[in-house]
Amino acid sequence: MEGGEGPETASAAAECGHQPLTPNDVKDLLHSVDAFLFDCDGVIWRGDVLIDGVRDTLDMLRSMGKKLVFVTNNSTKSRRQYAKKFHSLGITVTEDEIFSSSFAAAMFLKVNDFPKEKKVYVIGGEGILDELELAGFVGLGGPEDGKKTVELEANCLFEHDKSVGAVVVGLDPYINYYKLQYGTLCIRENPGCLFIATNRDAVGHMTDLQEWPGAGCMVAAICGSTQREPIVVGKPSTFMMKFLLKKFNVSTSRMCMVGDRLDTDILFGQNAGCRTLLVLSGVTNLSTLEDSSNHIRPDYYTSKLSDIKKLVLE
Amino acid sequence: MEGGEGPETASAAAECGHQPLTPNDVKDLLHSVDAFLFDCDGVIWRGDVLIDGVRDTLDMLRSMGKKLVFVTNNSTKSRRQYAKKFHSLGITVTEDEIFSSSFAAAMFLKVNDFPKEKKVYVIGGEGILDELELAGFVGLGGPEDGKKTVELEANCLFEHDKSVGAVVVGLDPYINYYKLQYGTLCIRENPGCLFIATNRDAVGHMTDLQEWPGAGCMVAAICGSTQREPIVVGKPSTFMMKFLLKKFNVSTSRMCMVGDRLDTDILFGQNAGCRTLLVLSGVTNLSTLEDSSNHIRPDYYTSKLSDIKKLVLE
Structure with missing residues (x-):
């Protein structure tokens, strides 16, 4: 991406208020940012394949003393499962550095003093149930309801657990x-039952x-x-930010959110007051970014994460 | 319902701008209305059980020369299947008197000159596929996709038919x-593909x-x-009204829509310029009707359809 766009694209980008990342931008970022927040899918990996140059770039940032944090909306895995995935791709990341929307759902219940005697019904994957259990909550549903069918006989009554106080x-x-x-x-019949979305x-x-x-x-x-409308705990909601700030003791103005999605990653960074860098290695391409219907503008954009390391060396 | 509500309820109802049906209202309705439009579930039957007194009331209306029309959002059946259901409950209704949202979906494609060489993907029941076929369109999906599963292997490509021009x-x-x-x-990849909802x-x-x-x-x-937002062909959309008017040659001001739902039946009646009568034999109860959050007010309400016959005799 860097330097190869030609004058027309550069001009369109300038009109949009964002710009392709330059060596000077990288110098400035590395000087003014203490923590880099990364989305995972489309930034670190695509599916189960590491994106080219990611490992070296993360190593470089760590060697410069930068804090690295991974903020993902994917709720199918727990933090432990994410740490294992990083490890399998040759990257050392601790569970504490991972903030997944599955963890966010459990933390939302925790900080809101959700009663331990109430249960949580889960529409989603094992990762949510794992995080609920780690936080001391009783989950039900999830994968084991995946093969259940319904009887639509006239006199059949579908029973549900009246002690469910939240649906994730x-x-x-x-x-x-x-x-x-x-x-x-x-949600309809249990009084006060919460409706929580990991993300949308x-x-x-x-x-x-x-x-x-x-x-x-x-969720829809x-x-x-x-x-009813849900409480959203994943990006672009900044619910996770308070945990992040507590853990890492960095002001949001000295953070940079790196992501591949405008409406989750970049909006989350902007909502939280962070710098924002869009990478084009995931779901957003340059034409989407520059489309007149898009009003979410990152501070910078570049083709992929490893451009940071490449531009440092220029 | 009639006469048994006490002064408090009557006053609340008056404030809301609707009133419980009285013998005089029925006289007025029978005088000024040539066609009665009925929702089915919650008005004519509940599930597979006919609601008390419906048969005699419909007979009385027919004997008075009133046109009877059945307008249902339920898309699981075709018009033919609905006529059979009426027959099994001892009521004679012709297919022409039934306007289901499955039929509406097929008619929407017909009046919009949907190309016959394009296909229609169906998320829903057999009734939609039947109506599409009767209208000369090729449907796919529906019940036969109910047991299909997906392979989420990394290199697996989910193929879809590029000739699908509408999803119902x-x-x-x-x-x-x-x-x-x-x-x-x-919807996303086939150029110009329509997104049609039978109802919401x-x-x-x-x-x-x-x-x-x-x-x-x-649909959500x-x-x-x-x-994307869908084109809705069922109630409260008045798309079906033009077919109804063509068929029955009655002005909407001389029609009365009878239904159990505020946001579909009563809104449909109001959108079309009909009189409206809410029956409390289905999903809406008096407290919902009178709740301050409800802004959809029928001209009249009563407990069940047979009140019309009962009030005529008073």
């Missing part, structure tokens, strides 16, 4: 009518070759049947 | 990730004992993944 909805490739009815009944991403790269419906699809389905 | 979404108790991805890909009812009485997620749930899911 994340990405769920095993979504079915059983889960939709279960979550809907809890419309689509995600569930496979390398194409996008698939994201958590925003399942529950909105559609309950006529 | 209705109530689908067999909703799954396969259908959500199929519909999403068609949040819930419906899929069984006698409780409500279940309605078509609004599946597709909105969530495509970031």
Whole structure:
């Protein structure tokens, strides 16, 4: 991306108020930023494949004393599972450096003193159930409801657990009518039941070759049947930021959020008061960024994370 | 309902601008209305059980020369299947008197000259596929995709038919990730692909004992993944009204819409310029009607359809 765009693109970019990352920008960023926040899918990896040059770039940033934090909306894994994934790709990351939306859902319940005797119904993956358990909560649903079917006989009564006090909805490739009815009944009939969305991403790269419906699809389905709006704990909500600040003791003005999505990553960074860098190695391409319908403008953009290391050396 | 509410309720009702049906209202309605439009579920039947007194009331209206029309958002059946259901409950209704949202979806494509060589992907029941076929269109999906699963292997490519020019979404108790991805890909990747919702009812009485997620749930899911809004052909959209007017040659001011839902039936009646009568034998109860958050006010309300016959005799 860097330097290869030609005058027309550079001019369009300038009109939009963002600019391709230059060696001077990188110098400035490295000088004024103490912590880099990274989205994972589309920035660090695509599916299960590490993006070219990521490992060396992260090593360089660590060697410069920068704090590295990984903030992902993907709720299918727990923090522990994420740390394992990083390790399998040859990158050392501790669980403490990972802030996933599955963890955010559990932390939301914790900071809001969700009663331990209440249960949490999960539409989503194992990662949410794991984080709930680690935080001391009882989850139900999740993958084990993926094969359940419903009986639509006239006199059949669909029973749900009256002690469910929260429904957490994340990405769920095993979504079915059983889960939709279960979550809907809890939210509608259990007094005070919370409706928490890990995130509302419309689509995600569930496979390398194409996008698939994201958590925003399942969350919208529950909105559609309950006529309720959820509390969103993942990006672009800044709910996670207070944990991050407590853990890392860095002001948000000295953070840079690096992501591949405008409406989650870049908006999250802007909402929190961070610098923002869009990488074009994920779901957003240059034409989307520069389209007149887009009003989310990162401070900088570049083709991929490793451009930071490349530009330092220029 | 009639006469038994006491002064407090009557006063609350008067403030809301609607009133419980009285013998004089019925006289006036029978004098000024030539066609009665009925919702089915919650008005004519609940599930598979006819509501008390409906048959005699319909007979009385027919004997008075009133036109009877049945307008239902339920897309799971075709008009032919609905006529059979009426017959099984001892009521003679012709297919021509039935306007279902499955029929509306097919008619929408017909009046918009949808090319016959294009296909229609269906998230919903057999009723939609039947109506599409009767209108000369090729449908795919529907029930046969209910047991399909997805392979989320890294290199797996989910293929969809590039000749799909419309996706019709209705109530689908067999909703799954396969259908959500199929519909999403068609809408996103097939140029000009239409996104048609039979209706957006949040819930419906899929069984006698409780409500279940309605078509609004599946439609919202597709909105969530495509970031597109659908064309709605069922109530409260008045799309069906032009067919109705053509068929029955009655002005809308001489029609009365009778339904159990405020946001579909009563709104549809009001949008079309009809009189409106809410019956409390379905999803709406008196407290919902009189709640300050409700802004949809029928001209009249009563407990059930047979009150019309009862009040005539008073």
